[in-house]
Amino acid sequence: MENLTYNNRLNKVFQLLIEISRGNFSYRLERTDKQDELEALSAIVNIVAEEIKDSFLHQGYVNMHDSYMHLVQMIFFLDKNFRMVYINQDVTKLLHWKKIELLDLPLVNLLEKESIKKWVNFTKALKSDQAFEKNMRLVFRTKSDLQLPAYCKIVNLPQKGYSTPSYMLISSDIVRNTEIQERKLQSKILKQIRRPRPKHLIEEKSFLNVSDLETFRAIGTYLKNNLDKNAPSLKELAHEFGTNEYKLKRGFKELFGMTVFQFLKNERLRNAHIWVKGSNEPFKRIARQNGFKNATHFSREFKARYGYTPRDLRANS
Missing domain, CATH: 1.10.8 (Helicase, Ruva Protein; domain 3)
Incomplete structure (x- = not known):
């Protein structure tokens, strides 16, 4: 056994x-x-x-117009008892279940144990006449028992004209455009083939071990979850996560390919891009929620990164 x-x-x-x-x-x-x-x-x-x-x-979001595309991955329509009455093709593709195996089953059947608790607590607290849009991180189970973490938005649907579905849950992700990536890889390989090799190659060892990976990844997660706050100094950040300033600077750059503050700035701009494109929030509020001093500073940094202003993006979304 x-x-x-x-x-x-x-x-x-x-x-x-x-x-x-x-x-x-x-x-x-x-x-x-x-x-x-x-x-x-x-x-x-x-x-x-x-x-x-x-x-x-x-x-x-460095090459967002050619190398990547933003897709809605999974869409669930749920009845008043949170049973699945409609799912899109990406649900079956990503979770490996057939549509006939999922329809009329409670959504909770697709969740891992911690997400089950979170989902049950959420549904119990709902009122039938409550209008809401809720963001929630859930972890789904595939048919082969892999886990699929997803950031989801749950909204209730207007009942007039919608006799069956009462709620909609969607998740989204960024996926790779494989054709362009393959062309880039092919080009890189051809350059390597044509380039003369030095007689003596010195193998450069990685600065990181498994423990370091977990520490710097945790720091990256912390920064992404606190975009609206003033950035701590490297010394404060290192102390908070049990490392030292030198190791943080060198190791973080080796892992993420950029400094701590470049990473934070990229995350702020990436998140702000999503807000600008997908909401009607004032630019002043988006700037504040993503750690920029004011809307002018935000607009300047945004244009330097993407080549167009937040106003241009929203006007063309």
Whole structure:
């Protein structure tokens, strides 16, 4: 029985590696309380998938018009009892369930245990006449028991003219345009083939170990979750996460390809871009929510990054 459990866990690692090789970086492995090498491997594979996806997210808004595109991935229509009455094709594609297997089932059947608690608490607190739009991070389960974390928006639908669906849940993501990426890779390989190789190559070792990866990734997550706040100094940030300033500067740049403050500025502009394009919020409020001094400073930095102003983007969205 123990060997069977171990083999099932190992198969899930292989499945996630296959998804990564296909360019799907959104899936994760469920963590267990076991203290073995396979659990350590699962943690590392999850970190790798997370970092690759983060890398694409950062690059996605540097070359957002050719290398990447923003897509709505999953759409669920739910009845008053939160059962699925409609799902789009991306739901079946990403979660690997057939439509007939999901329709009329509660959405909670697709969630992992922590998300089940969050979803149940959320639905219990709802009032039938309450109008709302709620953002929530949920973790879905695929048919092969991989996990798919997703940032979702849940809205209630007007009942007049909608006899069955009562709620809509959507998630979105940025995905890679593989054709363009393949052309870039081909060009890079051809350049390497034509370039004369030096006689003696010195292998440069990475500055980071697994513990460092987790620390700097946690710092990146902290910065992304606090875009509206004044940036702490490198010394304060290093102290907060149990490292030192030198290691933070060098290691963070090796992991993310940019300094801490470049990373923070990129995240602020990326998030602001989404707000400008997808909402009618005043630019002054968007600037404040993303850590810019004022709307003028925000507009100047925005144009320097994207080549057009927030006003231009909204006018053409």
